Amino acid sequence: MLLTYIISGFAVGLLVGMTGVGGGSLMTPLLTLLFGVPPSVAVGTDLAFASITKTAGTFTHRLRDTIRWDIVRALCVGALPAAVLATLALKQFGALDKEIGQVIRYSIAGSVLLTVTALLFKPRMLAWINAKPSRQLHGRPLFIATVVSGAVLGVLVTVSSIGAGAIGATLLVMLYPRMSSAEVAGTDIAYAVPLTAIAAFGHWWLGSIDWNLLGALLVGSVPGIMIGSYGARAVPERFLRGLLAATLTGVAAKLIY
Template sequence: MDLSFIASGFGVGLLVGMTGVGGGSLMTPILTLLFGVSPSVAVGTDLAFAAVTKSAGTFTHRLRGTVRWDIVRLLCLGAVPAAIVAAIGLKQFGALDKEIGQLIRYSIAGSVLLTVVAILFRSKMLAWINAHPERQLQGRALDTATVVAGAVLGTLVTISSIGAGAIGATLLVMLYPRLSAAEVAGTDIAYAVPLTAVAAFGHWWLGSIDWMLLLTLLVGSVPGITIGSWFARAVPERVLRGLLAATLTAVAAKLLA
């Protein structure tokens, strides 16, 4: 196994454990920029990586009772069909072609920038929503908005592997401001399992998953996530998220260059 991939998996796992931000916004750009992995293979491998790691997280949150399954169902109602359509579209246009690879590269950059916005302005968004309760959606309108949000995330995740973490959590906070932090995290992880599994299956169908690379990343990430979660309270969250936002902005700029 390549030690550099193991080290990258460990580093990403460490940051994810400390910040709670999804690994896709970190792992996919690292594979693309540092190791020269083609964008489509980086996305496919990272989706399989996410499906495995998020399954373990869902099991834990289910035991703690911090998953809102009614919201998970609505998100999946939009996300899973969107993921299937996006995978078929990639197949139709040739996911491994150079031109499509460049498009995927730009979509990764755009998703990274959205993640930065989610990291920096999530608390301000929540404060605004709480200050304007009359603007909060209710009933059928809320259900419809949740399904639409799931469809957007399903498309974004299938094309770029990014979006199920910070962006998904931010949308949940905006749509359901009364959810506890634990419920946001648990629900965000739970809906991402079928989404990333379906998207990963689509990329397997496209032939854009490197299974040996996947195994190597998992070897590094599992201890990284464990250690990061353990030391999460030792470092101020504001410092960590600021550093992460700056890093991701630089990554997006490099992808677009």
């Protein structure tokens, strides 16, 4: 079983390296559906996994100066308290209870579908905003919208471990359309580090992290991400994103039914 986890980590890492998205969206449903890991444990383990891998990514983007720290702070103002409150809610209602596990399962499915929407419609959303600059927010309204977006992501990530990647990046593009792709990626990864760390700590407190599983996933994913990053240019991005969207839609349907 340990070898299977390592191979699964490698496969997910490969896709993440090639597309830039899909870590939590694929890993959590994979653990739940394929390996029968309880939803709460799958979420907690994936959050610990994400906090470690995103920390390494943040160092890289910091060296390249592709992080907007002002936006990271605004997102964290909303995301971190929301993550703490969501953790307390899970504690109150019993994160490991069967009924709550079913709620988490549906939350995972909903977050996966939001990720699919972000993958498919981000270019159209961006075009719609750029068509009329008056639609773009500025000043205090922009700050408030960023904080609210962070709060929504904080709840989504804590409950389902999904949302910090594709959904977060899409919200950043919508709110800050003038940011470069590298800045969007760097900022999205940087704010996700404290968010996933706090959420993972909360799940550790709840007893919903499998440390052996976490180690196996890390062993497989690191080389997978590296190989996927090098091979990203060999496969058309449009094809990969379409394949990923179709896979995630099937995963969401399986989680619901």
